[in-house]
Amino acid sequence: MPSSGWWGGTVINHDEVAAVRPLTLAWVSRYLEPGERIAGAEALHGGITAEVRRLTIGTRDGGTRDLVLRTFVDEESAEDWLNREAGALTFLKGTGVPAPELVAVDPAAAHCEYPSLLMTHLAGRTVLDDEGLESRVPLLARQLVSIHALRPPERPRRYVAWTTADTVVVPKDADAAVWEAAIDVIRRPAPPYEGRFLHRDFQPGNVLFDAPPSSPTGPRLTGVVDWAGASWGPADLDVAHCSTNLAVLHGPTWGLRFTGAYEEAGGVLAATAGERQYWQVRDGLALSEEVRQVSQPWREAGRTELTTGAVEKRLEDYVSALLNALD
Structure with a gap:
């Protein structure tokens, strides 16, 4: 990853x-x-x-x-x-x-x-604070839609799944029922999809903004970095990955909201709610394998409250919300 x-x-x-x-x-x-x-x-x-x-x-x-x-x-x-x-x-x-x-x-x-x-080097910096998130999320969504609209002359390598039903790392003290239900979701075959050019690690830590905003109208997105995972696959993968990161950085509600923001920006996702759930749950479970590694840089960036335990709790709440969305 x-x-x-x-x-x-x-x-x-x-x-x-x-x-x-x-x-x-x-x-x-x-x-x-x-x-x-x-x-x-x-x-x-x-x-x-x-x-x-x-x-x-x-x-x-x-x-x-x-x-x-x-x-x-x-x-x-x-x-x-x-x-x-x-x-x-x-x-x-x-x-x-x-x-x-x-x-x-x-x-x-x-x-x-x-x-x-x-x-x-690009101007700007990553912004991981809760403050101003309402105005940054639409910018993230619009930028991701524009990335998915690109058509490279040579198709990059097909995406690689970052976890499987048999390799999911269940956090200590997790709600076993939630994780078992989530693992069952990704035991299903991957849904069919129309391929898109993917960043594959599109999330707030890899997006730069002018901060503080240089315009009274709000922040401006100045760069997207870390293209080492560029791949070909479903747009849902990138959307799900950004959603998971928003959920653990800012709370599960923001993870759920990003899908709507992407569609409002003109993005097209999987045809059914069940297919969208598959990609969202898969990405959430993938993050469980690297909670310790990803939470440390966030703390170094000033989000000291995001301990490993706190991130694991937010991740479980988010995965549970994804499962409940179809109930």
């Missing part, structure tokens, strides 16, 4: 340039303009599977610009993730979707110490 959010203006520590490994420094330098140099580096919060640093580049005229370096230090699937992200960023350039531009990629670590990708 891709990392759950790693971008934004929040910095957890300040790295010296020397913290970037020597071979990687030399590799990055190849892609700078004449007279430019790496002047600084800062670690960005939230990474689970990769180290992510914002590099400050000193320009010839005395100014600066920023690049982002993503490095997979200990990830068996790094080459696949980086190849998919590089392909997605190349395709997205010029589509109108606010994604970073690819600068360079070394997926097999032929030049760097570890598999790495270099890209442009």
